[in-house]
Amino acid sequence: MSEIRKTLRGRTLVPLLALALALPLADGPTSLAAPLPGTSGGEATPAVATVGAELPRPTGPFAVGRDTLHLVDKSRRDPWVPSAGARELMVSAYYPALPGSGRPTSYMTGKEAQLLLKSGHMDGKVSAAAYRATRTFARADARPLQGRFPLVLLSPGFTTPRATLTHLAEDLASRGYVVATVDHAYEAAGAAFPGGRTLTCAACETLTEPGVLKKVTEGRAKDLSYVIDRLTGADATWRYARLVDTGRIGAGGHSVGGAAALAAMTADPRVRAGLNMDGTFHTTTAGLRGRPFMMLGTRSEHSAGGRDESWDRTWRGLDGWKRWLTVKGSGHFTFTDAPVVLDQLGAALPDAPLSGERSQQLTRAYAGAFFDQQLRGIPQPLLDGPTAGHPEVAFQPR
Template sequence: MPRTTTLLLRTALLLLALTATLFTTPPARAATVQLQLPSPTGPYAIGRDTLHLVDPTRPDPWMPEAGARELMVSLYYPARRGTGTPAPYMTTPEAERLLKNQGYDRLIPAETVSATRTNTTEHARPTPGRFPLVLLSPGFTLPRTTLTLLSEELASQGYVVAAVDHAYESVATTFPGGRLLPCVACEKSKETGMAAVAEGRARDLSFVTDELTATRRHHATTNAAPRSTPDAARYARMIDPHRIGIAGHSIGGATAVPAMAADPRFRAGANLDGGFFSPVPPSGLGARPFLMLGAESPHVPGNATWDLTWQRLDGWKRWLTVKDAGHFTFTDLPVLAAQLGITDPKFPLPGDRSGDITRTYLTAFFNLHLRTVPQPLLDGPTPTNPEVTFQHT
């Protein structure tokens, strides 16, 4: 099995703890800590609906015997203030799966994680208007929940955000009927390689785009999760179909390349610390912009897949690295870990800076390329973000 795949499988579920010896909050206290996602910085309140999308034209690539490909989507959008009800972070069974997978269930109560306070309301009334759409894909084995911080920030800035869970690729995703699907891809990808994961996800994201923009190219069905009765046309009215971007963490970020190569609707893409398993075509991506944002190690020049990607990108592009960052810097995990007193001397970037850098640079990227609003932040280093190095521009 390739070394990169092994690394992903061994580390991708490091939720809120990196080693037991780094657990500085006593386990007894962890039960009393109230976790809270930082407030987003944009002017909009945030609504969220949960969608169960089924593509009857495509069998699940990991479990063909299960039938059609299923996806769970958290759809965040600019909302009217004072509408909706507080949105949960994740369910307790999901938190149990995440923690148990890495052996931290005895250190951190699942209820502490599931009770994390978000800044979002469910089933809120949307703000009138059409907004750019950004699709987010999480890291391998990780649920879409781990990108909540980024999702909330973008929605608060006036984006519709679709955070997608890909069936059988996470250890903790609930599907209708209370089904917690296992990570079948964790084993099967050892045979197929990670390119199969990225390319399958690319098809997933095109399908989600069809659904949300009412394109219906696949004549698929849209089913709501429990207590939700969304109308696909409602979301089509919220979305500007000419301003769609894509981003993700780890394999989710790597997915941006095959997705953009196959689907011209994706106008801009960003990879957060992912290796590029499916290369950019030699002809490029049609001059569309791309952001490469990763930890300083191993994503400095000399990284084979990042070097090749940089050479083939033929539009606006940036290669940025973050000092003292780790693989999970670009997710919710370090932000929540810091609140539990969990640190890692190998990656000492503080949790609040992890969240700030991810939100700030991704928002600037999409503001520039989906809204054509100038972003001096992306022109070069700034004294307010000394951790960020511009490796190439």
């Protein structure tokens, strides 16, 4: 157990406050092909709920649409629950849309909120009903803009659902990207799948086994490649696949999701740029071949006594454009929706004095600048070095 505690103190995988290592295992799927209620590439209208928090309004010029996709990779069995059959993924696909079309979308289900708060020891401190009722800006079945846009895939931290990256996904889509956030089956405290199933974290039960985090990372890399297959090219199944410019694909994520972005890049040449937000790396840079990568993390994690050696190793192995940025006052979940939502619900992350408002501003600014420069060819002076307007952000010497 001491090794687990040592791992969880780092940027690796803790949920909102600490990882609950023994989450209940959900029953296996009853139907791999069952659609979500009210969906046909779209999603159900959210039910009326307790008034909750509100995500920040997207900063780009476009309205945002969102589809919910259930993907099944029949070429692979689920690595955590082999009896469940083929590997399942849930994807929220965000895209630039025409204003005034579509209908409101929900943040997450009540069960997802309940399990997320329980895993972070926040149940009883924050209302699950209020958390799930967080207001989003994307709209289901919104009519897409005409054109072709870069694609960015986002993978969440271990035990957290894809909804925790919503404010970044909505912002990127409003700026002219297609964004796919991914739930990897049995790797979140709770993630809703078709047939009324909420899959829980079976993978959490294996954390005492050696090499499990490398297994998570490599499995997610395969998941991300499969999502690209379904959103692009001849095998695309998404109704708006025509929106994606297949020559401009990036990947990013939080915690192990950020580690998976690097693993996906090294295994899949279609991924041209990668972003890791505060995740320990579990694979090498072999095969990256000069493609750009940015590391965005906590200052405290890179100070004496708290340094993550995987970042030093990866930094040395990056042979193309690269940046290593640290944010003063940040914590592991600074780069997610958590501080934004919790601040509004009267709670706070104990390890991050940076406010929720400032957290989202910095995350959006630097993640957006990175993808704008690397996937759209728009020079970003923000990435050249420290600025007076963002004094919290420090640059590792190149």
